Amino acid sequence: MTVFPLAALLFDLDGTLVDTAPDLADAANHMLTSLGRPVCDEATVSGWIGDGVPRLIKRALTGERFGEPDAALFARAQALYDAYYETHVADRSRLYPGVAQTLADLRADGFRMACVTNKAGRFARPLLGALGIAGYFDVVLCGDELARAKPDPLPLVTACERLGVIRDGAVLVGDSGNDMRAAKAAGMPALAVTYGYHHGADLVALGAAAMTPTFDGIRNFLRFEGRFLCAQALP
Ligand SMILES: O=C(O)COP(=O)(O)O
Ligand SMILES: [Mg+2]
Structure with missing residues (x-):
């Protein structure tokens, strides 16, 4: 011992x-929908958590763990994501x-x-x-x-x-x-x-x-x- x-x-x-996965997934899907991309399920988004929201967004955009999206696309996506998540951070997240x-x-x-x-x-x-x-x-x-x-x-x-x-x-x-x-x-x-x-x-x-x-x-x-x-x- x-x-x-x-x-x-x-x-x-x-x-x-x-x-936090439910609200992180909702924010990801708001961003993806706004960009005209297909949505993801919550389990997929759960797999993107752990390295901060900017990395989660990059994972959503590239489908790769450490992929780097086009800088202008990332900036647009991050603005969409952050504005949504900031106002929905505790809608469905639970202790x-x-x-x-x-x-x-x-x-x-x-x-x-x-x-x-x-x-x-x-x-x-x-x-x-x-x-x-x-x-x-x-x-x-x-x-x-x-x-x-x-x-x-x-x-x-x-x-x-x-x-x-x-x-x-x-x-x-x-x-x-x-x-x-x-x-x-x-x-x-x-x-x-x-x-x-x-x-x-x-x-x-x-x-x-x-x-x-x-x-x-x-x-x-x-x-x-x-x-x-x-x-x-x-x-
Ligand atoms: O924001 C994340 O991706 C992870 O945050 P955590 O360090 O609290 O797990
Ligand atoms: Mg953690």
């Missing part, structure tokens, strides 16, 4: 705290089961908490507010607010600095390979939720200390006065 001193928890947003109660419990336990997302601040901050969980976070760091986003460790390192905790005094809770890679590069343990947008990635192979199929399951690894206990991966 590994035991880490622990003071802070960093949470990813899309796919960890909030199922995953147990998120609000677990954040309240963790706050009562005394943890300092941050939300570290690749989502731009103009979307992420109103979303956290609309779903009633903004107040749980001492720090919110969004994908367009630093020089580099996850999987770079910079957002996690910066969150720890702003929280006033050392890196190995924090645990990241995330759903994707980007989260696991960022945590590994930052030298902090990571817990993976299995229900999010991981695109079939092997999160344990990417460095997850443990996996949980439910958000409240993270509390199985957080015990008593700031200790993080990682016994073994849950099924």
